[in-house]
């Protein structure tokens with residue numbers, strides 16, 4: 001997968017060199033290109049913002065550098081007949097979900113446009129954006145952190161990135177439930193015991209326990225998710241209890 005990120009703060013994206021995404025890059029699973037928007041600003045001061053029409057606080061990102069950036073970046077893949085999916089992170093977008101991340105993971109090429117200030121001139125969004133996506137109901141200083149989140153969530157889903165494919169299938173949200181708690185050795189720590197069922201070796205009982213705890217946890221913490229839950233007797237990864 002190719003990923004292009006257009007931003008006025010390329011250094012903000014340096015965590016993409018680390019850990020899971022960094023390893024996926026080293027292994028050629030994703031190819032990340034960072035672009036400084038200011039290279040497409042035409043004036044000597046490399047200005048990318050201007051006052052909003054209609055008044056109001058803050059500044060708006062000018063259309064000219066964005067248009068030039070998106071033209072050049074999308075043309076850079078045109079030789080192979082490819083067209084990127086263009087994503088604008090914004091608090092006024094549709095919510096980012098695991099399901100949406102799964103859709104992006106199937107795309108060959110993504111472009112993220114990181115807005116700052118009050119946002120990008122709406123004509124750029126109308127003409128170029130495939131999706132406007134929000135991370136949640138809060139306002140960040142710009143699209144960079146949202147892009148980091150989305151690139152990490154998508155990279156985990158690419159074949160070969162997470163060693164055990166089951167651990168991705170087991171993820172919270174993969175099937176509409178929050179994951180149950182997890183434990184490792186020792187069996188007792190500071191007077192707290194690992195639930196006996198997990199040490200019983202009874203796989204059917206373990207699947208049922210995980211399912212029950214996942215359901216209870218989801219009901220308590222995220223009742224909104226339960227509206228779409230499959231009532232069949234499966235554990236959070238979809239395995240049917242024996």
Ligand code: ADE
Pocket residue numbers: 089090091133134135136137138139140141142143146
């Ligand atoms: N940019 C600023 N706030 C944002 C949010 N909540 N989600 C995505 N992009 C943003």
